[in-house]
Every structure is written in C-alpha cells, then in structure tokens.
Amino acid sequence: MTTEPLRPVLPPLMVEDQVRAALIEDLGRAGDITTYSTIRPELTATAKLNTREHGVVAGIEIARTAFRLVDAEVWFNALVKDGDTVTPGQPLAEVSGPARSILSAERVALNFLMHLSGVASYTARFAAEIAHTRARVTCTRKTLPGLRALEKYAVRLGGGSNHRFGLDDAVLIKDNHIAVSGGVASAVLAARAYVGHLVRIEVEVDSLDQMREALTARPDVILLDNMGPDLLRQAVEINRAHAGLSEVDYDAAASRVQLEASGNVNLRTIGAIAESGVDYISTSKITMAAPTLDIGLDVEIA
Structure with a gap:
C-alpha cells in the first residue's frame, strides 16, 4: 500500500457558481460581440492550453467547467492533473468543438487556471525553501474575495498547509482581542469555555513573556508574531521545557502546544525561520502576492 498523501479534492459543485458568475461578468449585456461578428456559427476549432513557464498546475477542472457552461458541445481533454509539475511549452489540455464557444470561454478558463496555478507554483517555491525542516508553510485569510476556497485548494497543491477558512472554523485570538478582553491567558480560557471540544484555539503573542502566559492556559497553537530567528529559537526551547x-x-510529541511564526516572511527569510524549530510559518504572500502562471490557448490552424 502506498503512503503517498492523497491529492486535495475540489468538488465541481463548489466552483460552478463562481465560474458562472465570471462568465456572466465577461459576456455582459450582449455576449461576445467580437466572436459573434467574426466567426460563423457552423465553424469548429481545435486548440490546446499550453503553459509558457515551469510551475504547478491548479484549476484544470475549473477550466473544464468554464467551457462546459458556455457550451456542452465543447470537448475538453485534460492532459495533466492538478498538482502536476509542468514545463514551458507543455500542453495542459485539448479543447475542440464550436469555435464561437471556445473563444467565448477562453478568458474565464485561463483567468482561473493562471491565477490558481500561480498560487500553487509560488507556494511550491516557499515549501522548497523549508523542505529540510519539519515546518510547513501555511496560508492566511488574506485571499481575494470569493476565491478563498479555490486559493486554499491551490496552496495545498503547491505543498502548503491551510490555516482557518473563516471566522467560524477555529479561534484565533489576536492582539486586539487580548487588549479588549484583558489578557492572554484569560482570553484563551474564555474561548475554551465557549467553543466545542473539536474547535482548536490559537493565540497570537508578540513577546516571550506573553508566550509564557499563554502556555499556562494551554492553547492548541501559539502564533509568534514578528519574531526573528533568535527569539523563535528561544520560544521553541521555552515550549519544550x-x-x-x-x-x-x-518533534514527535502530539500533546505539546504547536508553534506558528508569522511576519516578515518571504523567500529570503523563510529558511531561517523554519530552522528555528517552529511547526508552521504563515504568510499572505502565497495567495496575495503570487504571480500568475503564464498559460495560453493556442488554436490549431488546419
């Protein structure tokens, strides 16, 4: 039996409304007037989605959905799977069918595929920088409105980990919560009394003294905010002791508090942060600053 982790799954039902909304936005009030005015309705076409860069694919099935929603007669053949690493010039999928439909769906299909593949590819670069450590890079709630589930899916494909999806699936007590509630430990204890036993609780601290206070209330995770590698190493030692x-x-103890580092995380700094011994490193860059992966639709000319 293989021990390789299963790839993330994104059920089609979760994305159909978003793809439909994007198509309606693009088609506007009169449809694709460029295509309607230049392409006769009986013409057919064959095209390939080709990548121009090295990267990790995310969004193949979303692209399929875009073509299907425009016209069920468009045939879409995926040549790669989400999570595959691709090289410049590599075809990702073939499409064929009514030419008008292919051209009208092209931009929306590519927008999703390029953006999500960009997130997966950028995440993979961060993950590669810390592959020699136990730490994992994780995303945040800093995502494009309406695309959070898709971007977090892409993060997992790139080898990253997901933080909470929203305000309702985990407790994250931040500095403002602490300021208003009256203290680190009291906030953790109040949260523990409020939520169910399956809800994890994380608290943000910005000093080692706050961390020591947090440990007395035993949260599941402590977020070490804007601490350099030296302070992070001290935090790991305090947690161990x-x-x-x-x-x-x-490393193997499941019962101890997990440590997460955040702040000033980029491709130059993440290695030293991971080497401090923390468990997770959160950064908004893998979603908010990821460049798109260059992918084009190339029509084959008979």
Missing part, C-alpha cells in the same frame, strides 16, 4: 520533553521527544 514547559512540556517537559527532551529534544529527541519534542
């Missing part, structure tokens, strides 16, 4: 674990046992 508080749990009463040896250095050998620390």
